Every structure is written in C-alpha cells, then in structure tokens.
Amino acid sequence: MTHEGQIAIGNIRASGGTGEAGQPVVRFVHYSGSQQLMLWLPRPGYQGYGELTVTCDGDLIERAPVMSRLNGSVQILWDTLAWAPGDYLIAISHAEGWRHEIELRKLAPGVKPLDPERVAPAEEEPRGPIVYRDGFGNVIPDLDLEMRAASGRALARKLSRRVDYEGTYRAGTITYVDGDARIAFPYEMCGGALKFSIEVPAAEHWEAATGTPLSSRDEIIAFVAQRVGQEQASSWRYEITGCSIDFYDPHSG
Numbered sequence: 001m002t003h004e005g006q007i008a009i010g011n012i013r014a015s016g017g018t019g020e021a022g023q024p025v026v027r028f029v030h031y032s033g034s035q036q037l038m039l040w041l042p043r044p045g046y047q048g049y050g051e052l053t054v055t056c057d058g059d060l061i062e063r064a065p066v067m068s069r070l071n072g073s074v075q076i077l078w079d080t081l082a083w084a085p086g087d088y089l090i091a092i093s094h095a096e097g098w099r100h101e102i103e104l105r106k107l108a109p110g111v112k113p114l115d116p117e118r119v120a121p122a123e124e125e126p127r128g129p130i131v132y133r134d135g136f137g138n139v140i141p142d143l144d145l146e147m148r149a150a151s152g153r154a155l156a157r158k159l160s161r162r163v164d165y166e167g168t169y170r171a172g173t174i175t176y177v178d179g180d181a182r183i184a185f186p187y188e189m190c191g192g193a194l195k196f197s198i199e200v201p202a203a204e205h206w207e208a209a210t211g212t213p214l215s216s217r218d219e220i221i222a223f224v225a226q227r228v229g230q231e232q233a234s235s236w237r238y239e240i241t242g243c244s245i246d247f248y249d250p251h252s253g
Helices: 143-160 203-210 214-232
Strands: 007-015 025-031 034-040 049-056 059-065 075-079 086-094 099-106 162-167 171-178 181-189 194-199 237-240 244-248
Touching: 007 025, 162 214, 171 214, 194 214, 203 214, 214 237, 214 244
Parallel strands: none
Antiparallel strands: 007 099, 025 034, 034 075, 049 059, 049 086, 086 099, 162 171, 171 181, 181 194, 194 244, 237 244
C-alpha cells in the first residue's frame, strides 16, 4: 500500500554524545507517485557507525547495519511511499557511544508541512501570492519562482541519482539511475596498467542507445566516472575517451 503524504523533518540531534558527532543532512523529495527521503552522514559510514533503526509511533519497522544501507560512503536513501502517516524516529548508532536521532512526521495525503517562515503573525491576515495580469487579464508568469522551482527539481535529481553494479569481477554492467532513466554501460577487466574499461556509446549513437539527449552525455559520463572511481577504484585514475571510461593503475607500467 502506498501513502502519498509528505514528510515533515523535525528535530535532528546527537544523543549521548558531543559536538564531535556532527549532524546529518536530511532532505525529502516528492512527486506524484514517487517520493524519497535522503540522509547524508557527517562522516563516512565505515568510520565507526553501527546499527540503523527506524520506528513509527514506537513500533520498529527497520533494523539494519549502517554499512548495508549506504549508497556510496555517506548517503542513505528511503523510498517512503510505503510509510504510513505517523511519527517516525531514525536512530543511527556509533561506536563512540552516541547516536544520531532524526524525528520525522509522515502526514496524511493533502496535508502540507508547516513552514514557519511563511506563517503570518497572529495580528495579520495571511496574504496570498501577488498575481500580476496583463491588459487582457491573462496571468503574467512569475519567472523568478519558476526558475527557483526548476533549480530545486534539478538539485533533487542530482542528489538522488546513483550507479548500480551487476556482474562479476571480470565483466558486467554498471547502470546509471536517474529517476525513471536507466542507462546500462558494459564493463570488463583488462591487463597491464589499464585495469578495467567501461564502454559508453559514441556521441553519434548516444540518443538512440540511451534515450537521453546528447546535451546530457558529458555530464552523465563524468558522473559515472567519478562515482565509480569513488566507490570501486579510489586508488586508480580514469580517462574518458570518445567511447569508454578507462581506469589505470598509476603505479603500473
């Protein structure tokens, strides 16, 4: 069962610790039929983090090692469409004795989170947005608001995209995931200084092979190269050619 209600992010604190614990960054992104809660730890997940739990109104709904829930080194993602309305607590323990605690509230469908910055003072009547019209009564678009909304959507997309891995040590597929977009890039291990290579469609075949515009090609390839380097080959350097991403061992040859 899905629940379209939005999530209001409440108190974020370190329980039982000091200021050295840092504070996670939490964001909620939602569209019709799709929503995601994103959390970035203040330090890499392998540096002492232990267990993650999620409770709703005191009932446990998830318990897992932090390392098993990481997307990269610091990001944790939840698809929250299945979360029913209620009060949630995410707790993430650490070997130093403290834990991160994040309070959330999943709202009923149609209920919007309260934005304190937009609440009018009690002595004033709430004011709606100013609507400008031309001489014929047509609404003039607020380009500033539209640009900010578009910028927010683009940022949410960039923060949630990822790469998935399938195959063996010798060969397989690395898939770029961006919303509904899925682009599979074959890879294979090599010999000598060239350790492994990811195949990418040439510019003239990009749109037909991927279903995405040519204008996005360089950005997508750069993201895949950087993310694979961070997650799988941090000690190697990479080069992007017209049809591949090649990873080299700088100490070989």
